[in-house]
Amino acid sequence: MLTLERLTVPKEGHRIEVKDGRLVVPDDPIIPFIEGDGTGPDIWRATRRILDAAVQAAYGGKRRIVWFEVYAGEKANHEFGEWLPADTLRAFEHFYVGIKGPLTTPVGGGFRSLNVALRQLLDLYACIRPVRWFEGVPSPVRHPEKVDMVVFRENTEDIYKGIEWPAGSPEARRVIEWLRSEFGVELRPDSGIGIKPMSEFCTKRLVRKAIRYALDRKRRNITLVHKGNIMKYTEGAFREWGYQVAQEEFGDVTVTWDEVQTKHGGQVPPGKLLVQDFIADITFQHVLTRPQDIDVIATGNLNGDYLSDALAAQVGGIGMAPGANVGDFHAVFEATHGTAPKYANLDKVNPSSLTLSGVMMLEYLGWEEAAQRVIRGMEACFREKIVTYDLARLMDGAREVRTSEFATAVIDRMG
Numbered sequence: 461m462l463t464l465e466r467l468t469v470p471k472e473g474h475r476i477e478v479k480d481g482r483l484v485v486p487d488d489p490i491i492p493f494i495e496g497d498g499t500g501p502d503i504w505r506a507t508r509r510i511l512d513a514a515v516q517a518a519y520g521g522k523r524r525i526v527w528f529e530v531y532a533g534e535k536a537n538h539e540f541g542e543w544l545p546a547d548t549l550r551a552f553e554h555f556y557v558g559i560k561g562p563l564t565t566p567v568g569g570g571f572r573s574l575n576v577a578l579r580q581l582l583d584l585y586a587c588i589r590p591v592r593w594f595e596g597v598p599s600p601v602r603h604p605e606k607v608d609m610v611v612f613r614e615n616t617e618d619i620y621k622g623i624e625w626p627a628g629s630p631e632a633r634r635v636i637e638w639l640r641s642e643f644g645v646e647l648r649p650d651s652g653i654g655i656k657p658m659s660e661f662c663t664k665r666l667v668r669k670a671i672r673y674a675l676d677r678k679r680r681n682i683t684l685v686h687k688g689n690i691m692k693y694t695e696g697a698f699r700e701w702g703y704q705v706a707q708e709e710f711g712d713v714t715v716t717w718d719e720v721q722t723k724h725g726g727q728v729p730p731g732k733l734l735v736q737d738f739i740a741d742i743t744f745q746h747v748l749t750r751p752q753d754i755d756v757i758a759t760g761n762l763n764g765d766y767l768s769d770a771l772a773a774q775v776g777g778i779g780m781a782p783g784a785n786v787g788d789f790h791a792v793f794e795a796t797h798g799t800a801p802k803y804a805n806l807d808k809v810n811p812s813s814l815t816l817s818g819v820m821m822l823e824y825l826g827w828e829e830a831a832q833r834v835i836r837g838m839e840a841c842f843r844e845k846i847v848t849y850d851l852a853r854l855m856d857g858a859r860e861v862r863t864s865e866f867a868t869a870v871i872d873r874m875g
Contacts, residue, residue, distance in 0.1 A: 462554045464547040466540060473526025476556045476825075478789050483556065485825045487523045492551040496561020497533045498799025503811035504561045506867035510811075511818045513871040514833040523827065528555070532574055533563040544574055549581055552792060559793040559821055561814060562800075575785075575794070576622075579615045584785035584792060585662060586669050587613040587761075589768045590820070596842035597776040598854035606752040607774050610679070612670035613764025615785060617662050618694075620761045624654035658694040658760060660701050667702040669786070670758040671710050674733055681734035682706075685743045685759035685767065698760055699737050706735040740767075747771055768796070779809070779850055782816035784824070791824055793817040807862040810848040812838065815870075833874040840873035841866065 462469055474486040495504040508527065515523055530548040537543050552558045563574040578584070589611045593604035601607075625631035632653045639645040647653075667684070674682050684703070688696030706714045715724070715732040728734045738746060740763045746754060747770065757767065772781035783796040795814040803809050815834065822831035841847070845858040846869045852860035861869060 462550065464550060466545065467528075467530060467547045467551065469551075470526050470528050473528075475554065478556070483789060483825075485827075488526055489557070489825065490526045490528050490555050491821075492528045492530045492548075492555055492558040494530055494532050494548070494558075494560035494563070495535070496795065496799065497535065497564040498562060498801040498804045499806075499809045500533075500561030500563075500795075500799060502803075502805065502807055502809060502863045503795060503814045506811040506863045507559075507814045507818050509867045510815055510834055510837070510870050511822065511830075514822070514830040514837075514874060515827065517833050517874055518827070518829040523830075530558075532560070532578070544577055549578075552578070552582055553790065556789055557791050557793075557821065557824065559814075559818060560795075562795045562798055564799050564801075576620055578792060579785050582785075582787060582790050582792065583616065584787045584790060585614065585616045586666055586786045587611075587615045587764060587768075588673075588784045588786055588820070589613070589764075589771075589781060589796065590816075591768070591771040591775055591781060593775040594780070594839055594842040596845060596855075597780060597847075598851060599774055599776060601748065601774050603751075604775050607747070607771060609747070609751065609754055609771060610673065610756045611764055611768050611771065612666060612673070612756065612758045613768065614658075614662060614666045614760050616761075617657050617659060618761035619654065619656055621655070621657055623657070624652065627652040656691070656694055658698055660697070663698050663701040664705045667705045667758045668709065670756055671706060671714070671733065671735075674756045675710070675713060679733070679755045680728075681736060681754070682756040682758060683743070683754050684735070684737035685740050685757055685763050686737065687740045687763070689739055695740075695760065702737070702758060703735065743767065744770060748774070772796070776851065778813065780812050780816070782813055782820050784817060784820050786824075791821070793821040793824075807864050808849055809863055810850050811863055811866065834870065837870035837872075837874040840875075841869050 470490055473488045473490040476489050477484045495501050530551045531539060532544050532548050536545055592608045627650050635653045636647050670682055684699050686695040686699045688699045713733055714735050717736040720728055769778060772778045778797045781796045784791055784793045794817055797813055819831045819834050845855055846861055847858055848866055849860055852858040
């Protein structure tokens, strides 16, 4: 049994376990949650009500989530004098699955980002962001219905490793001198220095997870997105290692674009997953002009950061984008937007990002029936133009509701 220093584990409920390489989920799993800062409490209350109602409706009381509040961000700092208490990390590690609202990044010290800290400390190496359009949600593009992608973004390396030194610092000067003396590389002496690591191990485990996801959900293709034409030994290596995983571990069920052209007459064989790659910059054009041709994306951290938000803009904005940080078994689901402190405690903001992340959590637990209840309720609300202020201001004839009222409307329309 888990013992924590400052928090009390719920007496009800049971722990999710891992047996024979898979999650074993009880009917009453204990799920740690962080409500978040700023608007976090508002969107968390709405999301929790929706998820609980969906589980009740789907399983008639035979299943339920036992929620366990843990702390990070401003609330943790106020309660315990720490931005990320050790109890929180131990709880997420012990119970495997958790969910969190948006968190403030402390200024002037501490972690660069609490979100990044959670990902790195729990080795949540895959940031997974499904992006799809809901009928009725305003969009700046003509055909948002063609957008249905899932971005797998590497979560532990690339620039998010945070290896850098400011211009003029002793460390930067030493690196510049070392590069000059050892490798003949000349840099301006007033340069800031950053290091961008991308490893074979981390690349392959990300691509492996993305391919398994695509196969399990019968997706059509997986696209390796990179900037390998310029950064050949990081971004280019990401591409090569990705193809190696596809060929060596999934060769019986995958096919490359070259093989489609040379061996299959330009047609993907039935039952095969197409593996292709695009340069990062051209990918931004493709997701606008031919989004129907891209299904699952596997990419590095920086590329995935940009692409996730660019795709979210096409389907209604970051407030409509869910996200999950997943390791081999551990997973933390989260709102992908910021804390928006000026709207805190106003019962005003759109909870859809966190709610859809909750849908991802239900799917991860294997509770597909409950997940689909939430989706049906949200789809009905958007079709009927029952929305919060952020979407109402962009729609004709919208019925603007509060955060809590949106939750009620979703619950009433679950079917």
